[in-house]
Amino acid sequence: MKGLITILLFALLAISFSSAHYQCGRYACLPGHSCICDNGVFRCVYVCEELTITQTIANSWIDGEKNPSVQVNVDVINHTHRTIKDIVIATDAHLNSGQIWGAQLNGFYLNFPDYVSIAPGQNHSIGYINKGTHAAHLWVQHVYISA
Numbered sequence: 001m002k003g004l005i006t007i008l009l010f011a012l013l014a015i016s017f018s019s020a021h022y023q024c025g026r027y028a029c030l031p032g033h034s035c036i037c038d039n040g041v042f043r044c045v046y047v048c049e050e051l052t053i054t055q056t057i058a059n060s061w062i063d064g065e066k067n068p069s070v071q072v073n074v075d076v077i078n079h080t081h082r083t084i085k086d087i088v089i090a091t092d093a094h095l096n097s098g099q100i101w102g103a104q105l106n107g108f109y110l111n112f113p114d115y116v117s118i119a120p121g122q123n124h125s126i127g128y129i130n131k132g133t134h135a136a137h138l139w140v141q142h143v144y145i146s147a
Contacts, residue, residue, distance in 0.1 A: 024142070034140040037086075039147045048140040050084065051118075052077045055135040058127075072135045074102075074126045078118040085117040086144035087124075093136035095128055102126030109141055117146075 022028065024035030025042025034048035059071040078084045089103070089110040096105075103110040103126045110126065118124050130136045 022141075032139065035142045037142075037144045039145065048143065050078070050080050050145060051087070051140050051143060052079060053089065053138050053140065055138065057135060060133065067131065068133045070130050070133060070135065072128055072130055074128070074138065075123045076112075076118065076126070077123040078120055080145055081120050083117050083119055083146045084143055085112075085146060086142065087112040087116065087118070087140070088142040089126075089138050090141035091136045091138050093130055095130065095136065099129035100126070101128070110138075 022031075022035070024044050025037065027035075027042055027044055029035050029044035033044045033046055036043050036045055036048065036050060054075045054077065056073045056075075057070045058073045060068065062068050074089075076087065076089070089112075091108055091110065093108075095110075100110065102124070103112055105111075110128075112124065112126075116124055128136070
């Protein structure tokens with residue numbers, strides 16, 4: 001009986017975490033969606049066409065315990081005709097804050113520094129080291145498009 005209760009508790013926790021929403025202005029975006037603030041107007045989108053995230057594995061190795069790791073370079077490209085700032089990239093990977101450059105790790109979010117803004121057609125580069133042989137899954141969590 002105790003085992004069944006434990007299993008049910010874990011199932012309920014999994015459902016609650018997977019259905020968690022996050023605030024986007026007065027809206028609540030679903031997990032995996034992007035919050036876009038376009039000149040003060042908020043919206044949730046499944047695909048953020050304003051930014052593209054391109055990842056390139058720059059290096060890979062196996063440590064002394066035979067665990068693989070990869071060094072990943074990330075370019076975030078602005079496809080709008082306006083400047084973008086307040087960029088937050090989300091991941092579902094367990095990244096190490098000491099192995100990320102160009103962004104600040106906050107749980108499962110990569111926050112770009114306040115001074116970073118990306119002009120139209122330009123990009124900003126960050127990087128990280130991921131355990132395993134692949135780049136982490138990244139997506140745009142939040143972005144502000146200025147007037």
